[in-house]
Amino acid sequence: MAMAIPRVMRSASVAVLVAVVDAAVVFPGWDGWPSAAQVVAIAVVAGLAAWLPVVALLAALVLAVPGGANALLVWTGYQVGRQVVSRSGIVVAAVGSVGCLGVQLFVLSAPPGPVVSRYVIFVALPVVLGRYLAQQRRLVSAREAQRRQSRREQALHERLRIARDVHDSLGHRLSLISIQAAALEVTELPAKQREAVLELAASARQALDDLHELVGTLRDRGMPESRSLGGIDGLAAEFRATGAPVTVLREGVPAALAPAAYRVVEEGLTNAAKHAPGQPVTVSLRAEGDTLLVTVRNPLPAEHRRNANGRTGHGLAGLDERVRLAGGMFHTASSDQEFRLVAMLPLTDAIEEAEPEVPASRRRLWVVALTLTAAAIVILAGPASMLGGLGG
Numbered sequence: 001m002a003m004a005i006p007r008v009m010r011s012a013s014v015a016v017l018v019a020v021v022d023a024a025v026v027f028p029g030w031d032g033w034p035s036a037a038q039v040v041a042i043a044v045v046a047g048l049a050a051w052l053p054v055v056a057l058l059a060a061l062v063l064a065v066p067g068g069a070n071a072l073l074v075w076t077g078y079q080v081g082r083q084v085v086s087r088s089g090i091v092v093a094a095v096g097s098v099g100c101l102g103v104q105l106f107v108l109s110a111p112p113g114p115v116v117s118r119y120v121i122f123v124a125l126p127v128v129l130g131r132y133l134a135q136q137r138r139l140v141s142a143r144e145a146q147r148r149q150s151r152r153e154q155a156l157h158e159r160l161r162i163a164r165d166v167h168d169s170l171g172h173r174l175s176l177i178s179i180q181a182a183a184l185e186v187t188e189l190p191a192k193q194r195e196a197v198l199e200l201a202a203s204a205r206q207a208l209d210d211l212h213e214l215v216g217t218l219r220d221r222g223m224p225e226s227r228s229l230g231g232i233d234g235l236a237a238e239f240r241a242t243g244a245p246v247t248v249l250r251e252g253v254p255a256a257l258a259p260a261a262y263r264v265v266e267e268g269l270t271n272a273a274k275h276a277p278g279q280p281v282t283v284s285l286r287a288e289g290d291t292l293l294v295t296v297r298n299p300l301p302a303e304h305r306r307n308a309n310g311r312t313g314h315g316l317a318g319l320d321e322r323v324r325l326a327g328g329m330f331h332t333a334s335s336d337q338e339f340r341l342v343a344m345l346p347l348t349d350a351i352e353e354a355e356p357e358v359p360a361s362r363r364r365l366w367v368v369a370l371t372l373t374a375a376a377i378v379i380l381a382g383p384a385s386m387l388g389g390l391g392g
Helices: 004-026 033-048 053-064 070-083 087-107 112-185 191-218 229-241 259-275 314-325 360-381 383-391
Strands: 246-251 281-288 291-299 329-334 338-346
Touching: 004 033, 004 070, 033 053, 033 070, 053 070, 053 087, 053 112, 070 112, 087 112, 112 191, 229 246, 229 259, 229 281, 259 281, 259 291, 259 314, 259 338, 314 329, 314 338
Parallel strands: 246 281
Antiparallel strands: 281 291, 291 338, 329 338
């Protein structure tokens, strides 16, 4: 909705500009209500060209049969070339143009030279220009998508290399330390040394778990560009199988979700299973405008409430980084009874994946240039010379 308002404003501005140009150039002798009605019709058709280009072109051709509406022909022809890609739309526009040309030549007996020139200048050329600019835009988008894919592949190769190096070096050494610490745990030792060994063994196992988590994250190349709601439901089913009651609520959520949204739910369920095993967990997915609000909350057992504020392990820290990279915000909150994990994510997952749009300033420049070109041609050629056959 937010993007539709500027589009409506642009269309209204262009419609007014086209109507003013046609009124000033084609109707120097204003004859009251008939001229006013034609100008209003020109403005309406010009405003609809952005949404219904073929219909707008056909209406412009009809309005142009008695003469005038040259700026409208330029604008609607440009929109047809820019937007229409289907063969049926092109055929309808071509048949309509040829039909109106035939009416002027064979029914109204207009001189062929000026009429054909008018159609070439005000209809054919804008269509060709619009088609050329549209193809250029698609080409630029394709090249940009190829560059993004190349950057992703390079980043993936680097991540895999780092994962291999970390696993082969630190993984091996930490595994040895963990095994040796486990052997010391079953050895008869004085109480003081035994306590230190237990702490050492626990730290070694935690370090090994953290390393495996890091390597797994670096090797996470199988993550698709988007996750479906079925993936969230499957994740919830896995946790239900372990005995944790999980409820998934959704409101206005699209079928495809960003990978970061899936990771938020996954980490929230894992966190709840670790700190509040067996407690009910509620996952909420709600779309608010162009934002996806993901919430995972669970009750806190009494023995974990005093430590709830300290739950900022590597998983949550990594999740915070992932959400920020996706253009969102992440935070956790806890009360005496409940722990809550909240993430706000853009529904159009990471801005990087969106196709680059033509800047608004460039679009306005093309609109103004086309309109001024049409006006200049009409003024230089002269309405009488372009439409002389219609009056004779």
